[in-house]
Amino acid sequence: MRRFAAFVAPTLTALLFSVSASAVEISLSCGAVGAELTHCQAGADAWAKATGHTVKIVSTPNSATERLALYQQILASGSSDIDVFQIDVIWPGILVNYMIDLTPYAKQETLQHFVSIVANNTVNNKLVAMPWFTDAGLLYYRKDLLEKYGTKVPTTWADLASVAEKIQAGERKAGNDKMWGFVFQGKAYEGLTCNALEWVDSFGGGTFMDDAGKITVNNPHAIEALKTVAGWVGSITPEGVLGYAEEEARGIWQSGNAVFMRNWPYAWALGQAADSPIKNKIGVAALPKGGANGKYSGALGGWQLSVSKFSKNQAVAADLVMYLTSDAEQKRRALVGGYNPTRPALYQDKEILAANPFFDSLYETFTNAAARPAKATGAKYNRVSNEIWNATHAVLSKKETAEKAVPALEAALVRAMR
Amino acid sequence: MAGLSRRKARAAWIFLAPMLITLAAIAGWPLLRTFWFSLTDASMADLSAWKFIGFDNYLMKDQYGWGGLLVDPDWWRAVYNTLVFTILSVTLETIFGLLVALVLHQRFFGRSFIRAAILVPWAIPTIVSAKIWAWMLHDQFGILNSMMLSLGLITQPIAWAASPDTALAAIVLVDVWKTTPFMALLCLAALQMLPTDCYEAARLDGIPAWRLFFKVTLPLIRPALMVAVIFRALDALRVFDVIYVLTSNTRDTMSMSVFARQHLVEFQSVGYGSAASTALFMVIALLTALYLTLGRVKLAADPN
Numbered sequence: 278m279r280r281f282a283a284f285v286a287p288t289l290t291a292l293l294f295s296v297s298a299s300a301v302e303i304s305l306s307c308g309a310v311g312a313e314l315t316h317c318q319a320g321a322d323a324w325a326k327a328t329g330h331t332v333k334i335v336s337t338p339n340s341a342t343e344r345l346a347l348y349q350q351i352l353a354s355g356s357s358d359i360d361v362f363q364i365d366v367i368w369p370g371i372l373v374n375y376m377i378d379l380t381p382y383a384k385q386e387t388l389q390h391f392v393s394i395v396a397n398n399t400v401n402n403k404l405v406a407m408p409w410f411t412d413a414g415l416l417y418y419r420k421d422l423l424e425k426y427g428t429k430v431p432t433t434w435a436d437l438a439s440v441a442e443k444i445q446a447g448e449r450k451a452g453n454d455k456m457w458g459f460v461f462q463g464k465a466y467e468g469l470t471c472n473a474l475e476w477v478d479s480f481g482g483g484t485f486m487d488d489a490g491k492i493t494v495n496n497p498h499a500i501e502a503l504k505t506v507a508g509w510v511g512s513i514t515p516e517g518v519l520g521y522a523e524e525e526a527r528g529i530w531q532s533g534n535a536v537f538m539r540n541w542p543y544a545w546a547l548g549q550a551a552d553s554p555i556k557n558k559i560g561v562a563a564l565p566k567g568g569a570n571g572k573y574s575g576a577l578g579g580w581q582l583s584v585s586k587f588s589k590n591q592a593v594a595a596d597l598v599m600y601l602t603s604d605a606e607q608k609r610r611a612l613v614g615g616y617n618p619t620r621p622a623l624y625q626d627k628e629i630l631a632a633n634p635f636f637d638s639l640y641e642t643f644t645n646a647a648a649r650p651a652k653a654t655g656a657k658y659n660r661v662s663n664e665i666w667n668a669t670h671a672v673l674s675k676k677e678t679a680e681k682a683v684p685a686l687e688a689a690l691v692r693a694m695r
Numbered sequence: 696m697a698g699l700s701r702r703k704a705r706a707a708w709i710f711l712a713p714m715l716i717t718l719a720a721i722a723g724w725p726l727l728r729t730f731w732f733s734l735t736d737a738s739m740a741d742l743s744a745w746k747f748i749g750f751d752n753y754l755m756k757d758q759y760g761w762g763g764l765l766v767d768p769d770w771w772r773a774v775y776n777t778l779v780f781t782i783l784s785v786t787l788e789t790i791f792g793l794l795v796a797l798v799l800h801q802r803f804f805g806r807s808f809i810r811a812a813i814l815v816p817w818a819i820p821t822i823v824s825a826k827i828w829a830w831m832l833h834d835q836f837g838i839l840n841s842m843m844l845s846l847g848l849i850t851q852p853i854a855w856a857a858s859p860d861t862a863l864a865a866i867v868l869v870d871v872w873k874t875t876p877f878m879a880l881l882c883l884a885a886l887q888m889l890p891t892d893c894y895e896a897a898r899l900d901g902i903p904a905w906r907l908f909f910k911v912t913l914p915l916i917r918p919a920l921m922v923a924v925i926f927r928a929l930d931a932l933r934v935f936d937v938i939y940v941l942t943s944n945t946r947d948t949m950s951m952s953v954f955a956r957q958h959l960v961e962f963q964s965v966g967y968g969s970a971a972s973t974a975l976f977m978v979i980a981l982l983t984a985l986y987l988t989l990g991r992v993k994l995a996a997d998p999n
Binding site: 345346349350353371465466515517520521534656659660667674691695 | 857946
């Protein structure tokens with residue numbers, strides 16, 4: 278009953294708006310990674326039908342780095358072309374000046390979402406964005422192959438490397454010469470920063486920078502982590518990984534050419550799609566620990582919705598945001614697309630758990646998830662992240678040793694933050 | 696007579712005025728604005744709030760030591776990458792372009808069709824051709840690796856665009872593929888202007904073809920070739936799209952334009968990014984001036 282009320286309330290408000298204001302067109306930017314655009318369109322259409330307004334969807338680049346660059350150019354020119362922006366969990370500090378305060382529209386709604394995400398989206402007491410879906414890095418594995426070779430799901434990176442090596446060699450001998458052990462996001466962009474954060478954090482090396490902005494990266498665990506990963510490239514991981522973002526890694530994985538993949542939750546629903554060659558052969562687990570003393574980690578990701586201060590229909594746009602982040606819409610997206618709700622209550626929902634059996638274990642991943650140092654860096658986050666991915670890329674491509682790259686990264690971060 | 700030529704000169708200025716005004720508005724003004732921004736600490740987060748900081752974006756000293764563009768190793772790396780790219784790609788394009796032009800200069804059946812067909816790579820937008828090449832160079836699904844594997848040239852697929860060892864070579868390859876037709880076109884135009892009498896004389900004297908080429912053809916088309924090289928070099932020094940689409944966004948392959956864009960847009964530092972853009976402008980202006988002086992190239996013959 279409560280859920281029903283939660284669904285009806287925003288719809289009713291929307292109806293009221295449509296009566297008081299004439300129908301307008303709201304343009305909404307959403308991502309197009311995997312099947313995102315379809316799910317985004319469906320949600321927006323439902324709102325449009327209920328309110329009489331129309332929604333124009335603007336699709337944006339897959340790479341988060343490029344997407345932010347596009348947003349910044351649109352916003353810096355004061356353009357009102359896009360009313361509602363889908364923004365990354367690390368951007369509220371960067372875009373704070375361009376977005377309206379959603380507090381008056383959200384009212385008590387924020388209490389229904391994960392406290393940490395709402396806090397992340399609040400800059401200087403301004404609610405920059407509403408949480409839409411959350412993400413954490415996950416380990417995807419081929420259930421069928423692990424069974425065939427009689428191994429369990431690895432719990433440490435060393436385990437993963439040896440299992441991957443064994444299966445890769447076995448499968449290649451059996452005729453699949455395209456088989457690889459492990460694929461991840463190794464291209465020099467934001468995704469590599471997430472991967473690097475997971476490796477370093479899982480080895481107990483922290484998150485590059487603590488909450489107070491103190492740079493913590495220069496430690497033996499971080500060096501060990503990067504050294505380990507560099508050893509995979511060319512052996513269990515194709516060298517091309519140095520150019521892979523999310524979709525390139527999924528391309529290898531979903532065509533059945535990888536044993537393990539690191540990716541976000543969206544890859545689950547696509548891997549289980551009717552035309553997927555690996556349907557019903559997939560398992561999902563937390564990313565491995567650095568070693569016996571390491572910890573399970575996963576980079577905290579996720580996307581929010583915010584309203585541009587240049588929007589000519591801010592109230593209507595905010596209403597669309599409230600609809601899309603509502604209980605009912607988040608449940609629908611979890612069912613059809615495997616998107617993780619930002620509302621803890623939905624993790625107890627039986628239907629959602631039936632469609633996404635791994636959500637249960639994910640709940641723990643979210644509590645262990647490592648946040649990128651966006652809060653401490655504020656508007657300088659991009660510069661910091663750029664240093665992190667460049668240093669990591671140099672180690673993975675063996676242009677630099679981890680022993681040299683990590684202290685150099687520390688110095689670069691000090692420079693970037695001055 | 697003097698009155699007439701002055702009237703002609705005035706008419707020339709009147710006809711040129713709209714073009715000059717447009718040029719000042721769309722090229723001059725943004726350029727001046729960029730120069731100005733490079734002396735400020737403007738940020739894209741709020742373009743109206745800027746402070747004049749003099750030459751601090753270029754060189755300054757604070758408690759951490761020296762800073763600014765002139766001591767930024769990333770900037771010098773970008774300058775180095777751009778120069779290497781320019782020298783390699785323009786040299787290869789000039790050689791291949793000249794070879795193609797010499798072939799197309801001969802009479803053979805279907806020559807006009809081939810001349811048109813060869814322009815296709817140049818007509819495709821760089822973004823599109825770079826993406827096509829990105830797929831052809833892909834380490835797992837790319838046709839290049841597949842062909843080389845089946846021919847036994849390599850045993851492992853090579854990550855052409857992703858690995859820093861081969862990324863620059865891949866960029867040069869794509870650029871050469873794309874721009875050789877342009878060079879060929881300019882060379883061909885020069886070849887067709889050549890007087891035929893000295894070739895007939897050479898044929899009568901029995902001079903070998905290679906000697907004819909180096910002693911007659913090359914010196915005669917040199918002025919046109921020098922201008923073509925300038926056109927290409929100016930283009931190559933501004934290179935952005937092929938690098939941005941084809942390779943990972945690292946320092947290993949970053950050009951000056953990619954560097955400037957990164958600071959302007961991704962880091963929101965309009966001030967620092969403008970300083971990089973200004974420096975890029977200076978580098979290009981300087982190299983062009985050097986080339987024109989050392990090569991004694993006359994861009995236009997002055998009748999007076």
